[in-house]
Structures are given as structure tokens and as C-alpha cells.
Amino acid sequence: MKVTWTVSPVGYQRIAKHCPSCSIKRDFTPSGAFRVNSQKKVLDVWSIYKCVHCNYTWNIALFSRLHVSKIDRELHHRLMANDAATVLYFAYDNTTLKRNNAELSGRPDFRIQEQWSASLSPGERIEVSVRISRSFQVSLMSILQKQLMLSAGEIKRRVESGKIRGITMKKLKSRKLKDTEYKFQLSAETLFAQRRIALKHR
Known part of the structure; x- marks a missing residue:
């Protein structure tokens, strides 16, 4: 048998980080939005996190200096639309978290x-x-x-x-x-x- x-x-994995606004270490959680910068067909993408106490924002890098031809069109669309499922995916993506030296909390x-x-x-x-x-x-x-x-x-x-x-x-x-x-x-x-x-x- x-x-x-x-x-x-359920929900997001929080990250512990020093908050400059609070002047102490606080928990940060995804805000539900991405920041996408495009310059000469090169993309920089971040997931925007915010302090759960004061809403100070901190960006976690997802892609750096990535040519637009190398990103899936559907993924690019989801990033531009702040797709909730994509925010959740990157909140638990170990590769992304390790690359950003993220300290898991809670x-x-x-x-x-x-x-x-x-x-x-x-x-x-x-x-x-x-x-x-x-x-x-x-x-x-x-x-x-x-x-x-x-x-x-x-x-x-x-x-x-x-x-x-x-x-x-x-x-x-x-x-x-x-x-x-x-x-x-x-x-x-x-x-x-x-x-x-x-x-x-x-």
C-alpha cells in the first residue's frame, strides 16, 4: 500500500537582511513586482523585495546583461506583466537565492x-x-x-x-x-x- x-x-519564503531604514536586520518578502531594464537589447531583471516592517525595497538580481534573444518570449512577457506565479517561482529558486547570498528566514x-x-x-x-x-x-x-x-x-x-x-x-x-x-x-x-x-x- x-x-x-x-x-x-504557501506564500513566500522570507529573506533576512539588514534594513538601512530600520537600521537592524529585518525580514524581506517579494513585493510581487519585477524591475526590468532594457538597454540596446540587453536586459537586467530584478525581483523587488520589501522590508515587512517599513517597506524599504531591495532588488534581487535574476538576470544580468542578458541579450533579449536569449530569454524565452513567454518568460519575458510574464516578467513585464509581474506575473504572480513567476514571482513565486523565483522566490524559491535556490540558484537565484544563492547567487544573491540570500539568508532564508522563518x-x-x-x-x-x-x-x-x-x-x-x-x-x-x-x-x-x-x-x-x-x-x-x-x-x-x-x-x-x-x-x-x-x-x-x-x-x-x-x-x-x-x-x-x-x-x-x-x-x-x-x-x-x-x-x-x-x-x-x-x-x-x-x-x-x-x-x-x-x-x-x-
Whole structure:
């Protein structure tokens, strides 16, 4: 029996940066707009971030000295239109964030889509696949807590008793997850204990 949890962040990943206006380090978040400069068919593109406290703006470079012939027309249109999905994409793009030496701050909320590949009967062990749609600051522990409706301590006890297998506590607590797939196993009772779904014996 298999179940897949597809995890997607809600909202933006914030960035910590010194704010000249506040004179201290503050969280910055995308403003929802791009800045595009065009000079002799060469483009410079930034995503405009703003301080969550005072709205001081800071630009993160997306493209520098890029010839217009080398950018996809549809992408260029989305940048010019301040397309919301494109703003969200670059807010979680690791390459862009690393190039700008961005310091991630806080943990965005997230949603989980659950899909089953087979039916379930009591006593069976379920293989869980967790798919991270975008790389962001989240841990498998927080995903399990949200989806199983269990505390961190209860999850730890289930790992120790073997009701949760194929994953270590160290891995569960790590927030350095990539946009990839993680697998482990749960007992049926662990998956449904707090979710009020009745399991019928054959």
C-alpha cells in the first residue's frame, strides 16, 4: 500500500537582511513586482523585495546583461506583466537565492495533497512518499505532525517502537530538504489514529 504526500509552500519564503531604514536586520518578502531594464537589447531583471516592517525595497538580481534573444518570449512577457506565479517561482529558486547570498528566514506555511495508489486494510504497513514541490525551509517532522496530527514526542516514540520505519530522527528534524522525494513506512494505525477514519477488518 502506498500513499503520496505532495508538499507545497504557501506564500513566500522570507529573506533576512539588514534594513538601512530600520537600521537592524529585518525580514524581506517579494513585493510581487519585477524591475526590468532594457538597454540596446540587453536586459537586467530584478525581483523587488520589501522590508515587512517599513517597506524599504531591495532588488534581487535574476538576470544580468542578458541579450533579449536569449530569454524565452513567454518568460519575458510574464516578467513585464509581474506575473504572480513567476514571482513565486523565483522566490524559491535556490540558484537565484544563492547567487544573491540570500539568508532564508522563518518557515512558510505549507499544504499537503494526499494521494493513494491502493486500498488499505488494518495491520498493513504503508509506504509513504513525501514529494517536496519546491525547496523551502520545512522539516519532515513538521510534515508528519501536520498530516498525522501527532506531537513531535509522539512521533519520536513511534520511530523508537518501529511504527515509523525507514527514517531517522536526525533526518526528520532536518530543514535542509530539497525538491525531491523522501520515503519511509508507517503502520496503518499510526497513519489513521488521530484522523478519525475507521479501518474495517476483512
